[in-house]
Amino acid sequence: MYDKVFSCTGKSSRSDSIAWHYLFHETQQNFMKYPRRTQEILIVLYALDDLGGIRTRREVIDHISLNRWYEIAGDDLVPTRTSNEPRYRIDLAWARKDAVLGECVNNSERNSWELSRDGKKVLENVCYLFRSGELDIGCLEFLSIFIKRMIVPGFQPKATDRKRNTTHASILDMIKRAQRNSSISSEIASGDMVTEFPG
Numbered sequence: 001m002y003d004k005v006f007s008c009t010g011k012s013s014r015s016d017s018i019a020w021h022y023l024f025h026e027t028q029q030n031f032m033k034y035p036r037r038t039q040e041i042l043i044v045l046y047a048l049d050d051l052g053g054i055r056t057r058r059e060v061i062d063h064i065s066l067n068r069w070y071e072i073a074g075d076d077l078v079p080t081r082t083s084n085e086p087r088y089r090i091d092l093a094w095a096r097k098d099a100v101l102g103e104c105v106n107n108s109e110r111n112s113w114e115l116s117r118d119g120k121k122v123l124e125n126v127c128y129l130f131r132s133g134e135l136d137i138g139c140l141e142f143l144s145i146f147i148k149r150m151i152v153p154g155f156q157p158k159a160t161d162r163k164r165n166t167t168h169a170s171i172l173d174m175i176k177r178a179q180r181n182s183s184i185s186s187e188i189a190s191g192d193m194v195t196e197f198p199g
Contacts, residue, residue: 039142040095043069045104045123046147048115054106055113060096061089069147073164127151138162 047064048055055063064070076088083090096113099105104119106112115123129135130152137148138161148155 036091036142037095037098039140040070040091041099041102041104042123042126042140043143043147044092044095044099044113045115045119046151048105048113049120049123050150053114054108056111057093057096057113060113061092064092065089067146068144069150071142071144071164 043064044060047060047067047069051060051063070076070088070092072088076091077086079085080087080090096105099119100107102119104116104122106114106116108114126135130137137143137152137155138158140148141162141164143151145155145157
């Protein structure tokens with residue numbers, strides 16, 4: 001049933017199977033267990049659809065950050081060993097790479113992020129399943145309440161929803177916490193973040 005729902009072309013194809021594998025294969029048996037990367041891919045696809053057109057890595061991740069669509073928690077704000085960027089930004093970039101492998105995002109050139117036709121269809125189908133109640137968006141702990149309400153208008157959190165240990169903070173609060181916890185340079189505050197990898 002779900003293979004048909006997520007089909008982009010209405011018939012079995014390499015693109016359909018790849019998109020299904022990278023986005024939702026692991027949730028086929030138990031929709032209460034959404035892999036972290038699957039949720040991050042969903043956030044990236046939604047941001048690309050919201051922005052439209054071809055965008056850069058920084059534009060997309062800044063859009064996600066400014067809209068507070070990623071549920072920040074734990075060490076998400078701590079830079080990785082190889083970058084001055086907070087970990088969640090690197091994770092979102094890797095999610096985009098997986099979406100490219102799943103043929104949901106076009107990869108015409110470096111630092112070129114664009115939702116593919118298949119990606120648009122997959123996103124529409126998934127959002128429909130959440131809006132219809134067939135899938136429970138409350139299970140997605142990496143999506144903030146802000147994006148959940150974009151996908152499912154009127155969404156109200158329940159006690160049974162999966163949660164991360166977090167509180168919502170403004171972008172300035174996030175920057176201050178990152179600087180305090182890891183002594184990162186003023187590059188983050190100025191927006192001049194390292195964008196060496198991926199995409």
